[in-house]
Amino acid sequence: MQEIRIELTKSPKQKPAAQSQLGFGQLFTDHMYIMDYHEGQGWHDPRIVPYQPISLEPSAMVFHYAQEMFEGLKAYRTEEGRVLMFRPDRNIARAENSCKRLCIPPVPADDFMNAMKTLVNLERDWIPTEPGTSLYVRPFIIATDPHLGVHPSHSYQFIIILSPSGAYYASGLNPVKIWIEDDYVRAVRGGIGEAKAGGNYAASLKAQEKSDAEGYAQVLWLDGVERKYIEEVGSMNIFFKIAGKVVTPALNGSILPGVTRATCLELCRAWGLEVEERRVSVDELVAAARDGSLEECWGSGTAAVISPVGVLRYGDEVMEIAGGGIGPLSQKLYDTVTGIQTGKLEDSFGWTVEIK
Numbered sequence: 001m002q003e004i005r006i007e008l009t010k011s012p013k014q015k016p017a018a019q020s021q022l023g024f025g026q027l028f029t030d031h032m033y034i035m036d037y038h039e040g041q042g043w044h045d046p047r048i049v050p051y052q053p054i055s056l057e058p059s060a061m062v063f064h065y066a067q068e069m070f071e072g073l074k075a076y077r078t079e080e081g082r083v084l085m086f087r088p089d090r091n092i093a094r095a096e097n098s099c100k101r102l103c104i105p106p107v108p109a110d111d112f113m114n115a116m117k118t119l120v121n122l123e124r125d126w127i128p129t130e131p132g133t134s135l136y137v138r139p140f141i142i143a144t145d146p147h148l149g150v151h152p153s154h155s156y157q158f159i160i161i162l163s164p165s166g167a168y169y170a171s172g173l174n175p176v177k178i179w180i181e182d183d184y185v186r187a188v189r190g191g192i193g194e195a196k197a198g199g200n201y202a203a204s205l206k207a208q209e210k211s212d213a214e215g216y217a218q219v220l221w222l223d224g225v226e227r228k229y230i231e232e233v234g235s236m237n238i239f240f241k242i243a244g245k246v247v248t249p250a251l252n253g254s255i256l257p258g259v260t261r262a263t264c265l266e267l268c269r270a271w272g273l274e275v276e277e278r279r280v281s282v283d284e285l286v287a288a289a290r291d292g293s294l295e296e297c298w299g300s301g302t303a304a305v306i307s308p309v310g311v312l313r314y315g316d317e318v319m320e321i322a323g324g325g326i327g328p329l330s331q332k333l334y335d336t337v338t339g340i341q342t343g344k345l346e347d348s349f350g351w352t353v354e355i356k
């Protein structure tokens with residue numbers, strides 16, 4: 001593991017007084033982490049420096065061909081002042097898969113973990129403590145070769161920035177309204193849908209704009225071939241409770257393997273619920289909504305945590321779920337996941353990592 005050089009800021013910023021107004025990803029801490037990659041030299045020169053703009057050639061490949069990946073995870077401060085990260089090993093493993101898919105040299109796992117731990121520890125006073133808040137950790141890698149040929153870059157930067165954040169949705173834990181999109185698609189099998197790549201999110205913007213205009217918080221994507229099977233929501237995976245069973249789309253190559261998705265599955269199985277990872281058609285959902293067997297729906301994601309869905313709209317069909325409120329299983333998952341993340345509940349799964 002490489003030693004990190006640390007340059008402290010000479011002008012620390014004011015920390016936000018009103019944690020309830022933080023919003024998501026709008027404010028950044030005093031420092032950031034950077035490490036460079038050059039072919040023949042590998043990953044080198046890890047450093048923590050004051051948060052600042054980065055300087056790149058206009059020809060840097062990331063600007064032209066989107067050779068980029070990112071991760072998202074959170075750090076929490078417990079009531080006793082301990083700092084916990086939630087399942088960072090999962091994000092590191094997923095980052096490695098994203099890198100492989102995008103021809104980016106993966107960052108060695110121990111350097112990745114050490115980078116996050118050192119930066120979060122340095123910025124521990126920035127971690128907000130009010131319910132629903134956390135320090136959002138955003139690692140990303142960009143291709144920096146100043147070259148317009150289409151090929152994998154020979155140089156990269158791995159950067160981590162930190163953002164004290166509140167709830168992802170302005171509505172907090174209140175149920176969101178989701179638009180099922182049957183025109184635009186996010187990803188296809190064989191594409192980059194299961195990688196955490198910026199390009200997937202660029203592809204999502206047009207439909208997001210459409211759903212915004214209709215008063216919906218996010219888009220639920222259908223598969224890119226038949227536009228018939230449920231995939232995922234803009235920034236989260238999706239779950240249903242249908243006739244007593246927990247159902248979520250199986251990871252089929254175009255769906256992001258969410259860490260909170262895995263957490264929901266493990267919790268539901270541990271609670272003895274029947275859980276199915278399989279293909280779910282939109283027709284099945286509409287039928288379940290009509291006959292009353294669609295009991296609950298929620299999204300899972302690092303930023304969104306557990307986000308109950310109160311309304312799903314597919315064409316002219318408006319499906320109200322759990323009376324538009326928060327279903328009991330969604331609430332139990334939210335309480336359990338956030339309880340473990342913030343150290344209020346015992347972590348019998350060993351999911352949290354203490355930073356010290």
Ligand code: COI
Pocket residue numbers: 071072073201235236301302303304
């Ligand atoms: C996350 O949940 O961490 C994500 O990366 C979703 C993001 C696009 C806000």
